[in-house]
Amino acid sequence: xxxxxxxxxxxxxxxxxxxLGALRANxxxxxxxxxxxALMAVVKSDAYGHGAVPCARAxxxxxxxxxxxxxxxxxxxxxxxxxxGRIMCWLWVPGGPWREAIDADLDVSVSGMWALRxxxxxxxxxxRTARVQLKADTGLGRNGxxxxxxxxxxxxxxxxEADGLIKVTGLWSHFACADExxxxxxxxxxxxxxxxTAYAEEQGLRPEVRHIANSPATLTLPxxxxxxxxxxxxxxxxxxxxxxxxxxxxxxxxxMTLRASLxxxxxxxxxxxxxxxHHYTTPGETTLxxxxxxxxxGIPRHxxxxxxxxxxxxxxxxxxxxxxxQFVVDLGGDEPPAGTDAVLFGPGDAGEPTAEDxxxxxxxxxxxIVTRIGARVPRVHLNGEEKx
Ligand SMILES: Cc1ncc(COP(=O)(O)O)c(C=O)c1O
Numbered sequence: 001x002x003x004x005x006x007x008x009x010x011x012x013x014x015x016x017x018x019x020l021g022a023l024r025a026n027x028x029x030x031x032x033x034x035x036x037x038a039l040m041a042v043v044k045s046d047a048y049g050h051g052a053v054p055c056a057r058a059x060x061x062x063x064x065x066x067x068x069x070x071x072x073x074x075x076x077x078x079x080x081x082x083x084x085g086r087i088m089c090w091l092w093v094p095g096g097p098w099r100e101a102i103d104a105d106l107d108v109s110v111s112g113m114w115a116l117r118x119x120x121x122x123x124x125x126x127x128r129t130a131r132v133q134l135k136a137d138t139g140l141g142r143n144g145x146x147x148x149x150x151x152x153x154x155x156x157x158x159x160x161e162a163d164g165l166i167k168v169t170g171l172w173s174h175f176a177c178a179d180e181x182x183x184x185x186x187x188x189x190x191x192x193x194x195x196x197t198a199y200a201e202e203q204g205l206r207p208e209v210r211h212i213a214n215s216p217a218t219l220t221l222p223x224x225x226x227x228x229x230x231x232x233x234x235x236x237x238x239x240x241x242x243x244x245x246x247x248x249x250x251x252x253x254x255x256m257t258l259r260a261s262l263x264x265x266x267x268x269x270x271x272x273x274x275x276x277x278h279h280y281t282t283p284g285e286t287t288l289x290x291x292x293x294x295x296x297x298g299i300p301r302h303x304x305x306x307x308x309x310x311x312x313x314x315x316x317x318x319x320x321x322x323x324x325x326q327f328v329v330d331l332g333g334d335e336p337p338a339g340t341d342a343v344l345f346g347p348g349d350a351g352e353p354t355a356e357d358x359x360x361x362x363x364x365x366x367x368x369i370v371t372r373i374g375a376r377v378p379r380v381h382l383n384g385e386e387k388x
Contacts, residue, residue: 014260021383027062040066042232098122133170179216257346275320298372312336
């Protein structure tokens with residue numbers, strides 16, 4: 001997990017600057033959309049590549065009251081780092097660290113009978129009550145309990161509650177197509193969620209929170225907010241989908257800026273093949289810039305020939321293949337010195353591309369662009385302290 005690094009005094013090969021002030025402002029902008037619902041900061045996968053611990057702290061400082069992770073190990077690491085309050089994790093496999101999760105006061109998710117058996121067993125051994133959230137599959141078809149199996153899961157959860165082994169703190173689900181406005185699955189999932197939560201409550205469960213909204217639902221579907229929203233990508237200032245709008249349309253600001261220092265600038269003749277496979281050939285005499293990041297750093301190989309980079313005031317394009325540690329851009333005769341800043345993506349207001357531009361260039365989603373930035377790229381956390 002990336003810890004806050006000092007602001008570098010010397011240029012580094014590459015770095016991802018993480019603007020925690022922007023993250024706090026994004027959390028506040030998201031909370032302003034809520035009427036009564038609380039906000040869970042989703043910080044799984046090292047906070048989508050932004051650094052889990054500093055981002056979790058910043059989100060709590062801005063009023064988030066829950067933290068969410070996929071794996072129990074991620075949640076345990078947050079607790080070990082001293083993060084207070086409610087932390088939920090939802091991606092379990094048999095034999096998972098239930099006992100550690102109970103001891104660390106995590107909220108754990110249960111999608112089926114095997115998980116309920118494991119968590120009640122661990123609670124009995126610990127002599128403590130586990131906080132359990134039951135997950136319903138309302139139509140995503142991924143994790144979660146199918147509607148037909150829900151009565152059995154609810155009945156067994158009620159028994160475990162009566163035995164003092166668990167407390168069902170939440171009922172929850174996840175959308176398949178909240179980023180596609182008007183998709184018919186949205187209302188179908190909402191209807192099923194209402195039915196499944198109503199059934200569980202009629203049977204006697206008294207959850208603190210019911211939740212289904214991710215970022216796109218939080219931004220565009222207020223009827224989905226219930227008691228809690230789980231926001232990931234929007235908190236990092238990235239739009240869930242270009243179809244919904246830009247980050248600025250929602251009052252959000254991108255948190256990550258990815259920069260590298262040009263390692264070499266050189267003049268080459270026309271007809272020169274560039275990088276593995278020679279998929280780019282210089283059309284005439286030109287200058288090349290060597291950008292010292294590659295697919296080992298999370299730069300998609302699919303950016304070969306397409307990825308945009310701001311260098312010396314102009315957008316340049318990856319020339320030829322992205323290699324493991326480096327790629328080349330055609331500088332078109334310009335000769336910025338080695339060491340010049342190459343900005344792959346950032347908020348966009350200094351003319352640099354955004355993560356959305358990279359997603360479009362690579363045929364993927366901006367979630368993947370920020371999350372995949374590798375561990376070899378130091379995260380530099382800026383604006384960690386609130387000013388004023
Ligand atoms: C279960 C769950 N909830 C919430 C989120 C956050 O989604 P988003 O980043 O769209 O806000 C995710 C992320 O994929 C998730 O898996």
